[in-house]
Amino acid sequence: MKLTRRNMIAISSGAAVVASFGAMPAFASLADDAIAEITGGAEMGEGALTITAPEIAENGNTVPISFDAPGAVMVALFADGNPTPKVASFKFGKLSPSHSASTRIRLAGTQNVVAVAQMEDGSFQKTQANIKVTIGGCGG
């Protein structure tokens, strides 16, 4: 095949499409892997766990997040668009009445924050919140 200008454009745009498709699920699977590490691939229910987070975060360096997970022994937070998706995990002792906590986290960009809770009976609950980030918090 002769390398004409038209061919070059066709090839390069094809490559760009492949590259963009290749990059997107890579992030998602990182978070999924991290979640599977905790749950062991178990089915996750929904409902008992709630996250409170802003819809739009001006500054990705400090995004306030709080969660409420009655009946949970452990809650782990993940950010699926961060270079390392794990954020923090909370274990609750006997003296913790509400199994809720608030903290501030870093987000690299607009993404989902996922919370996974391990309940007292060993089952897992999951919920997520989408947060739009104006300025990412990963330095550079």
Place this chain on the structure above:
Amino acid sequence: MAKGVKPRVKVPKTASAGETITIKTLISHKMESGQRKDSDGNAIPRSIINRFTADFNGENVIDVTLEPAVSTNPYFQFDSVVPESGDFKFTWYDDDGSVYEETKSIKVG
């Protein structure tokens, strides 16, 4: 030991027996994520607080594992039941091996 690390904790001074109180903790720490680069393009090594625990009279209330995605000056707010008078003990574990501690007494009256 990282410089300028100062824990700050807010616990009510008194409570009634069995009451649920809210505790706020903050520790000044730069939480260097290991993702950033300096002006020469070299990665700045990770230096974070990787664990935080709160105990009341030896009984665990909360045990948090922190990753680099937790913001500078890690802040936590959580609840605890106060069954009797005693001490809350808060402990932060640094990547470099330092341990920062803070104790607050509460009276049940």
